[in-house]
Amino acid sequence: MGIDACSRVTRAVFLDRDGVLNRNVWNPATRAYESPLTPDQFALLPNVIPALQLLRDHGYLLFLISNQPNHAKGKASMQTLDAIHGRLVALLAAGDVSFAAYYYCFHHPAFTGECVCRKPSPYFIFKARDAFGLDLEHCWMVGDRETDIACGRAAGTRTVRIGEMPASGLDVGIVASDLWSATQLITRSLRR
Numbered sequence: 001m002g003i004d005a006c007s008r009v010t011r012a013v014f015l016d017r018d019g020v021l022n023r024n025v026w027n028p029a030t031r032a033y034e035s036p037l038t039p040d041q042f043a044l045l046p047n048v049i050p051a052l053q054l055l056r057d058h059g060y061l062l063f064l065i066s067n068q069p070n071h072a073k074g075k076a077s078m079q080t081l082d083a084i085h086g087r088l089v090a091l092l093a094a095g096d097v098s099f100a101a102y103y104y105c106f107h108h109p110a111f112t113g114e115c116v117c118r119k120p121s122p123y124f125i126f127k128a129r130d131a132f133g134l135d136l137e138h139c140w141m142v143g144d145r146e147t148d149i150a151c152g153r154a155a156g157t158r159t160v161r162i163g164e165m166p167a168s169g170l171d172v173g174i175v176a177s178d179l180w181s182a183t184q185l186i187t188r189s190l191r192r
């Protein structure tokens with residue numbers, strides 16, 4: 001009695017990268033918004049740093065879980081992907097934010113065959129749980145694609161999808177317009 005059980009929970013937020021932390025970039029060749037292909041193209045979305053600071057201040061560990069198949073597809077070198085990652089880490093450090101771990105899947109089934117780690121696989125969430133002793137029912141997965149939501153659900157976390165409310169019939173659960181809005185939902189749920 002008298003022990004605050006909540007303070008003993010190890011909770012985390014798992015974050016997708018492209019479209020959640022940073023802008024996707026218009027590619028005229030494919031006529032689609034895609035992952036940045038150079039460090040110069042990598043720019044954080046508005047209010048991402050304050051959102052991450054708020055999660056940190058509420059005791060959430062932060063993890064990146066990102067599918068980055070552009071090397072597997074022959075569209076970028078591993079050195080370039082590494083430089084883009086370095087740019088992310090530098091921008092986070094400038095905002096006094098650090099992630100507990102960064103998990104990237106560099107595979108793509110059409111080019112490198114099946115792998116265990118590509119979202120919607122919950123592989124990296126379970127890896128983080130085992131390494132950090134996380135209570136997944138107190139964790140959240142935040143992403144802008146159905147595969148992100150499926151990944152979180154498969155691992156037993158709560159989920160927030162970033163973006164427009166999808167067409168009816170598609171059950172993606174909680175939707176928020178951006179990471180800042182998602183963070184308000186997550187931190188408010190803690191107070192209940």
Ligand SMILES: [Mg+2]
Nearest residue numbers: 016018019144
């Ligand atoms: Mg994304």
Ligand SMILES: [Zn+2]
Nearest residue numbers: 105107115118
């Ligand atoms: Zn993989």
